[in-house]
Amino acid sequence: MVNTKSILGPDRVMFQGEYLRIVQIEDAREGLVPNPATGQVVVRTSERRRIQELVRRWFLKETSAYVVKKVRESSPRLGVRPSRVDVREISKWGYCTRSGRLTFSWQLIALPERLREYVVFHELAHLLEFNHSGAFKKKLASVCPDFRMREIELDKIVPYDKMTFA
Helix, strand or coil: CCCCEECECCCEEEECCEEEEEEEECCCCCEEEEECCCCEEEEECCCHHHHHHHHHHHHHHHHHHHHHHHHHHHHHHHCCCCCEEEEECCCCCEEECCCCEEEEECCHHHCCHHHHHHHHHHHHHHCCCCCCCHHHHHHHHHHCCCHHHHHHHHCCEECCCCCCCC
């Protein structure tokens, strides 16, 4: 892939489409404080390898809050109601089951709003069409007319995958 962006690197993390510089402070009391205004996230830990776990917990919480709110707001636009919504460690940005369960990647909050929104719309549209047929694309286009552009943008972002910190 050309011009790809990764979510997590040794010294930075993408959050809501922007990179924040990771600043580690040696401290036995672990914690993480994001500050998008200053462009950094302060991570308190005595072990550098714990940074990725602290980021994962932060993202899990933020993504969960986002998808619950976004699904609740967006479902009426398509006239659907999922049976369940959850956030987990998965290899895709999201998926839908035939029973109406929507599952999203814990990393979704890293994406810019327009791409997070696209993923939610995409999965909600699957509640009406459980495939990628023309009918599915028509339903998706009804709530996200530029979905093809967003798909292209999304393909340029590489999720975090078991990166280790030295």
